[in-house]
Amino acid sequence: MTTEKTTLLEFPCEFPLKIMGKQAEEFAQTITQVVQQFAPDFDPDTMEMRPSSTGKYMGLTCTINATSQVQLDDLYRALTSHPMVSVVL
Template sequence: MSPMNESLFEFPCDFPIKVMGKSHPEFAETIVAVIRQFDSGFDASRVEVRPSSGGNYTGLTVTVRAVSREHLDTIYLALTGHPMVKVVL
């Protein structure tokens, strides 16, 4: 494997993902449900919630336990494909 293909992360690792969407009473709960499809032990208390200054959007930081690059990519795809999600970083 060439150095360019090697991961910069040692797996498994805790990896923070930022998720933004329109403010909705069930936004955080819904995102936790998506994460739990791929990380059954995900602890919802590890979700940081930040409403936007205008209150129209909510930003979440969810810290997942990623076991591989593929696992992380799969979580990102599920989040970006969810209708409540606007941005995933």
């Protein structure tokens, strides 16, 4: 019996993360720092930013070079527990 988790992804792969939070001046910079802790080669110049129609929220798309499921799981945990983040997809 194997205890390995199965994943549909083949690593390494390009993996987009969609992060939403309340509009704040330092939101993108803070998220970049969190992402780079787990994906040091992430280029912040590739980050896509979209404000909500009301301007109250900001949506970011960060595409990283994912190397393992563990890396993605750890990054998701760090982002979802961050006080500036509302949702991570």
